[in-house]
Amino acid sequence: MNNDQNDSKPVDLEKKQLVMEFERVYNTWITVGLGGLVGGLYVIKTLSTQYDSLTTTIYGLIIVLGSIATILFAYWSFNKNLKKIESKHHKKSLINLTIMITVFLIINGILILFFIFNSFKT
Numbered sequence: 001m002n003n004d005q006n007d008s009k010p011v012d013l014e015k016k017q018l019v020m021e022f023e024r025v026y027n028t029w030i031t032v033g034l035g036g037l038v039g040g041l042y043v044i045k046t047l048s049t050q051y052d053s054l055t056t057t058i059y060g061l062i063i064v065l066g067s068i069a070t071i072l073f074a075y076w077s078f079n080k081n082l083k084k085i086e087s088k089h090h091k092k093s094l095i096n097l098t099i100m101i102t103v104f105l106i107i108n109g110i111l112i113l114f115f116i117f118n119s120f121k122t
Contacts, residue, residue, distance in 0.1 A: 015085055022081045029074035036067030055118050059111050066104055073100060 040063030048057040 018085055019082065022078055022085075026074050026078040029070060029077075033067045033071035033074065036063055036070065040064035040067055053118070055115060059115055062107070062111060066107070070100075070104070 040060045043060030043063060044057055048060060
């Protein structure tokens with residue numbers, strides 16, 4: 001019986017380490033989402049009144065919506081990974097996260113360039 005208890009400890013330790021890893025990633029994405037949310041609200045409140053432009057307001061709204069999507073995706077991904085750990089069919093996969101980050105960065109890059117070029121016209 002003592003041997004069975006020792007065999008289960010490495011599995012439990014591995015599960016705990018995976019849960020802690022997923023929690024760190026989840027907390028990081030929540031932090032990024034909240035930072036983007038604050039940045040988007042700053043763009044809407046301050047820059048849109050300073051430049052008096054519809055473009056800056058739209059850009060701020062896109063940042064806010066992207067941040068909300070990041071927070072929701074982090075929540076969904078965390079719960080999905082916890083269920084995988086419990087079902088013992090878990091493997092590390094970052095493809096969804098990589099695709100989301102890439103799309104978000106490309107959209108923000110295009111919007112920043114659009115905002116920069118429009119600010120030179122006025």
